Amino acid sequence: MDETFLLMLSNLLHLHNSLDPTTSLLSPSSSSPPSASSPSPSSPSSLLSSSSSAPLLFFTLASLLSFLATSKKGTNDSSPLSKKRKPNSSPSPPPSAHFSVAAFRALSADTMRDAHWRSLYGVSYAVFDSVVSNLRPYIAASNLSLPPDYAVALVLSRLCHGYSAKTVASRSSLDPYLVSKITNMVTRLLATKLYPEVIKIPSSRRRLMETTQGFEELTSLPNICGAIDGSPIKVRKVDRNLMNSYKCKYGYDAVLLQVVADHKKMFWDVCVKAPGGSDDASHFRDSLLYNRLFSGDIVWDKVINVRSNLVRPYIVGDWCYPLLSFLMTPFSPDGAGTPAQNLFDGMLMKGRSVVVEAIGLLKARWKILQDMNVGLNHVPQTIVACCVLHNLCQLTREPEPEIYKDPDENGAPARMLEGEKQYYYFGESLRQALADDLHQRLSSR
Template sequence: MDQSFLIMLSNLLHLHNHLDPTNSLLSDSSSASYSADVSSPASILTSTSAAPILFFTLASVLSYLASNSPKKPSKPSSPSSSSSKPPSEFSVAAFRALSTERIWAMEAPLRDAQWRSLYGLSYPVFTTVVDKLKPYITQSQLSLPSDYAVAMVLSRLSHGLSLKTLASRYALEPYLISKITNMVTRLLATKLYPEFIKIPVSRRRLVENTQGFQELTSLPNICGAVDSTPVKLHKLSPDVINGSMYYCKYGFPSILLQVVADSKKVFWDVCVKAPGGYDDSTHFRDSLLYNRLISGDIVWDKAINVRGQHVRPYIVGDWCFPLLSFLLTPFSYNRTGNPGQNAFDEALMKGRKTVEEAIGLLKGRWRILQDLNVGLNHAPQTIVACCVLHNLCQIAREPEPELWKEPEENGQPPKVLENEKSFHYYGESLRKALADDLYQRLSSR
């Protein structure tokens, strides 16, 4: 019982004794045993005078008030105090309850929708990522559970959260958040990249790719579409050498990302090698894909004959890329050619739209790429990690979010390099043969 209430009852006892000194319950000889009987109102009712009734009435009222009086809220501890704890909704215990208990009590659509809102992908895809990364995270002897660490990083990538925000949310030091982010993105960009981002060299994959594009464009043997996009940097350190090279044509500091996508918007090549100030053709020529294609290291074995031309699988790009035997571009950027050329350009741009939409999905799913708030040294691996996650989502047929809209591109075709001339002339012949064949097929319908 509350100590202040005991004191109040003691005072009432003295009042009762003053009003009825003849009561044996309140005599000096029995006052020593009061503390043992005070909680028994029946003993107080043995008095025949009015005073005990008054005493009991007052005691009952005070007891009621004491038991129903609001408690003063305890003063919250300072976030900087040693006893501070992470918010319950983001704690390890809360995550464990969600992932091991509540998750199985939820319907799959509801479960996956909740998981996507938190981490950017459904629960099955999340568990796939965790299972593949867990052996490497375990080797690092991280003090946090592997799935919890992966969830934390995915929440940052999908929502674009800053280190400061994430540190506050999970009640961890910013340096630890940075360390975990760097570790997980590095593992995604190195360990999972070879499994989920592959150049289609097998005949089965070539057939799947070319058939998919032919359904979209009516052009045969397209196996991919290439495009570049600047990934905006949140800020650029003043001590970066040649910092002006990072400012893209849209006016913000960035890193240039080049991707090649198939007809299902899955990336099969990713390159992050240049500051945002580079043009698309220069970046492409610096890529490993370009060097492997122009050196003959990659020869796609699925050739067809079109009007006497030997046409191997090729990729398509816009007018900012060089016209080569393995990369076909439009005749013009504003449809100013003849009817056959314009029909070819329209069909080619339908195929190229797949890579535009793939980039829009990439930045729509992983919003950190809309304003990349990581250090410049870790920016490339973060971008590649998001590309790996994008492929996982596309392969699993995850619902597609709203597309991130890229600015409209413009520019002139790049100059042909000396070592490219034979590839360029052969590319011109291929493009003309394909354009004439397409126009004839369209005209005969």
């Protein structure tokens, strides 16, 4: 028995013994002195038989029960497992006040809001406001129960930090289903309504000249209009029957993102059509860009003469892509070519570095791309939405975060297909002419 209770009981018995039963207020009707044969008031039997002790006994028992109940409660509270077992216990509520509409409105009035906005939503307030202005009519037409700007803010916070719908919902006191619905709506609008305005092939002469000149300053190679590369985007919840096709070369389930970037690390083409198990060459051949270039649908009005070869604007990629008249790749992935060819390869890969950096910036700004936590059906539009936001950041010269680095490329060189022979042989002639011209120009300096 607990020492504290024993001390309490001892004090009560001492009090009982100190009271005379003949004069005690506990037994006013008892007037005769006790006989010699009467049990001692201090004995346990007297506590049970003496009517004068009944109230004190009741008080003692009540105290005992109360003490035991309190002691048990205290023991349970101190148990490491008690917090898990208590039916009424719950985790501390999330700081939803910081994510409420009222807090959002207060932040928008802050004079230092750009710094806060970037930390919360990945973009400055000016970029955010531009996105909201473009999407507001479509969001308003959906009869959403939330203000359009607040809905966009919730989605951007999710894309920027990689939050799950459940996390955003708990912080904003919303239902996770509603957060998923808002995410799907906003990313779809970004991927469809804003994409044509923000991600464009450099078809105008002014922009084409600016792009080719930018690449030439970087590589000394003329008429480069873009750099192409692919990157796996990690996904979850892949159907077991499809897991083999989605397993990328780095060992996780993914879809492939293909982008073409200009010298400013802005994307002018985005494609998400292949599971992670596909290779870059197959993904490129299945893209709309390949079909348009292959069929001559895209015609760039800028042709130069290099050693009697007419060279139209072309894109550059690594050895995982096929060599074609409109796509230049290195002679050798291991530097086994001639001095002119190795020089060309080094400059080509320098031009290709802009797309690698662009993808690194994309994944650093929108961390959801590092581990997608949306349904597989909504993955492509979410990726494209992040590419749209990336271009807006580059266009407005938002601060560039530390680049996220993918593993080094280790794919096999792409093979030529039967239907590509004409473009391949023409590409071989153009590549050798460019290499010889580059070597001559740089050697004569």
